[in-house]
Amino acid sequence: MGARKRDFISRLTRRQLIELEACVRCGACFEACVVQEATGDREVSPPAKIASYRRFVDASHGVRALLGKRPSGEEVERFLEALYACTTCGGCGEVCEVGIDTQRLWWAMRRELVEMGYSAPGTLPKLLENARRNRSIFASPLELRYRIWLPPEVKPAEEAELCYFEGCGVAWEAPPMAEAAVRLLHAANIEFTLLEASHAWCCGWPLAVAGMWELQQELVENNITKLEERGVTTLAVSCPCCLQQVREVWRSCAGGLPFEVVHITQVLAPAVEEGRLRFSRRRRERVTYHDPCQLTRGFRGPGVYEEPRTLIQHLPGVELVELDRSGRLTRCCGAGGGIRGARPEVALEIGKLFLRSAARTGAETLLMNCPACYAMYVARRLPGQHGEEWRAFRSPVRCNDLLQYAASFL
Amino acid sequence: MLCRVKLLGVSEEDLEVINSFFFDPHERVEVGEGWVRLSYMGGEPCRGKNDFGEGCGECRYMPQVVKKYLRAGSYSLE
Numbered sequence: 001m002g003a004r005k006r007d008f009i010s011r012l013t014r015r016q017l018i019e020l021e022a023c024v025r026c027g028a029c030f031e032a033c034v035v036q037e038a039t040g041d042r043e044v045s046p047p048a049k050i051a052s053y054r055r056f057v058d059a060s061h062g063v064r065a066l067l068g069k070r071p072s073g074e075e076v077e078r079f080l081e082a083l084y085a086c087t088t089c090g091g092c093g094e095v096c097e098v099g100i101d102t103q104r105l106w107w108a109m110r111r112e113l114v115e116m117g118y119s120a121p122g123t124l125p126k127l128l129e130n131a132r133r134n135r136s137i138f139a140s141p142l143e144l145r146y147r148i149w150l151p152p153e154v155k156p157a158e159e160a161e162l163c164y165f166e167g168c169g170v171a172w173e174a175p176p177m178a179e180a181a182v183r184l185l186h187a188a189n190i191e192f193t194l195l196e197a198s199h200a201w202c203c204g205w206p207l208a209v210a211g212m213w214e215l216q217q218e219l220v221e222n223n224i225t226k227l228e229e230r231g232v233t234t235l236a237v238s239c240p241c242c243l244q245q246v247r248e249v250w251r252s253c254a255g256g257l258p259f260e261v262v263h264i265t266q267v268l269a270p271a272v273e274e275g276r277l278r279f280s281r282r283r284r285e286r287v288t289y290h291d292p293c294q295l296t297r298g299f300r301g302p303g304v305y306e307e308p309r310t311l312i313q314h315l316p317g318v319e320l321v322e323l324d325r326s327g328r329l330t331r332c333c334g335a336g337g338g339i340r341g342a343r344p345e346v347a348l349e350i351g352k353l354f355l356r357s358a359a360r361t362g363a364e365t366l367l368m369n370c371p372a373c374y375a376m377y378v379a380r381r382l383p384g385q386h387g388e389e390w391r392a393f394r395s396p397v398r399c400n401d402l403l404q405y406a407a408s409f410l
Numbered sequence: 411m412l413c414r415v416k417l418l419g420v421s422e423e424d425l426e427v428i429n430s431f432f433f434d435p436h437e438r439v440e441v442g443e444g445w446v447r448l449s450y451m452g453g454e455p456c457r458g459k460n461d462f463g464e465g466c467g468e469c470r471y472m473p474q475v476v477k478k479y480l481r482a483g484s485y486s487l488e
Binding site for chain 2: 138139140141144147148149150151152171172173175176179180365378379380381383384387388390391398400404407408
C-alpha cells in the first residue's frame with residue numbers, strides 16, 4: 001500500500017486532531033462502554049484506541065516520521081480490529097471528562113482507514129456491494145419494500161406535507177415497526193405520503209458508520225430531490241440512525257435541508273396528548289423502555305426522550321419503570337455501529353448483559369425503538385454460531401417494538 | 411417467537427416478496443408443491459399464540475405479505 005502525504009489525518013477535523021492529544025486516560029469512559037463491560041479488554045477501550053491512532057499520526061507526520069518509523073500494515077490491521085469492536089454508541093463521549101466527541105472520532109478514523117485502502121471487517125463490505133447495486137444495504141430490490149409491510153387498509157396520500165420514511169433497516173429487518181407506525185398515523189387521522197418505493201434510497205448511515213463513504217453524496221442528493229419533488233415539509237422516520245443521518249450528514253452534504261426531520265414518535269405523541277389518537281384496550285403490564293443511542297445522544301441538541309414515554313404513559317393499564325441507565329446515559333444494546341457484522345461475539349456478550357439489566361427492573365416487557373435493536377432482540381438475529389447461542393439465551397423479559405406494542409392497544 | 415408456518419397457495423409475486431426479507435441463515439423459506447414453509451425470527455417456537463396472545467391471523471410479528479395468508483386461513487402449523 002503506497003503512503004499518501006495526508007495518511008491518517010485527511011478525514012479528521014482540526015478539533016479531532018486536538019482530541020487525539022486531549023485524552024488524559026482518566027478511565028471515566030470505561031464505566032460507560034458496554035464493550036468494556038462485556039469483554040474487559042483494555043486494548044479496545046477508548047483511551048487505547050486514541051493512543052494507538054495518535055501514534056500513527058505522530059509516526060506519519062511528526063518528528064518520528066523523519067526517522068522513517070511509519071506504522072506497518074500489520075499494526076494498522078490490529079488497530080482496525082479494536083476500532084470496529086465498538087458500537088459507536090457514543091456512551092464514552094457522553095461521560096468524557098475533557099469533552100472528546102468520541103462517536104464522530106471513531107467514524108472519522110474508520111473513514112480515513114477505508115479511504116487509505118484498508119477493508120472494513122466481517123460482513124460490512126457486503127453492505128457497500130449491495131448499496132452499489134440496489135441503493136440499499138440489503139440485496140433485495142427496493143421495489144418490493146411496501147409490499148412487505150404496508151397494510152391494505154392504510155392508504156398513503158399521493159402528496160402530503162408529512163412523508164413517512166421507514167428506512168431500509170426497518171423495511172427488511174423489522175417490517176412490523178413500519179406497519180405499526182402507519183397504523184397509528186391512520187388511527188390518528190394524520191395524512192402522510194410515502195416516497196415511491198424505488199426512490200427511497202438508503203439514508204447512508206450504515207455505510208458511513210462503517211467508514212464507507214463513496215455513495216454518500218449520491219444517496220443524499222437523490223433522497224432530498226425526491227422529497228422536494230413531492231412537496232414534503234416534514235419527514236418522519238422510524239429509525240434513529242436515519243434521524244441522525246438526515247439531521248447531520250444530509251444537512252452538511254446538501255448545505256441545509258428543505259424540510260424538517262422528526263422521529264415518528266414526535267408526530268404521534270402530540271396526537272395522543274391532544275386526544276386525536278386514543279388507545280381503547282387495557283392491559284395490566286409493567287414495561288421498561290430502552291432509549292436508542294442515536295435517538296438520545298446521536299446528534300447535537302436535545303434528544304428524543306419524552307415522546308416515547310408520553311406514548312407509553314397513555315397506554316391503559318401499563319406501568320413504566322426505568323432501566324438503570326436511560327436518556328443520554330442509555331446503555332447501548334450492542335446491536336448497532338456495524339458490530340453485529342464485524343464482531344458478533346462481542347455483540348452477543350453485550351446482549352446478555354443488556355437483558356440482565358432489563359430483568360432487574362422487574363418489567364415483563366422491554367420496549368425498543370430501533371430496527372437494529374429489533375433485529376437483535378425481537379427477531380434474535382446474530383450471524384453464525386453466535387446466533388445459535390443468542391437464540392438459546394433465555395430471559396424473563398419479552399422484547400418488543402414500542403409502536404408495535406402501542407398499536408396492540410388500538 | 412420462532413414461527414414455523416406452512417402457507418398454502420402462495421402466488422409467485424408474493425413468494426418473491428417473501429424471499430426478499432429472508433437473509434438470516436437461521437430463517438429460511440422452503441417451497442413445495444402448493445405450499446411455502448417459513449421459519450421466521452428467533453427464540454422459542456411459537457405454539458400458535460404470540461407474545462400479545464394473538465393467534466396466527468393477527469400475529470404482529472408477521473409482515474403483511476404473510477399475514478394476508480394467515481388471515482385468510484390459508485396455512486397450517488404442522
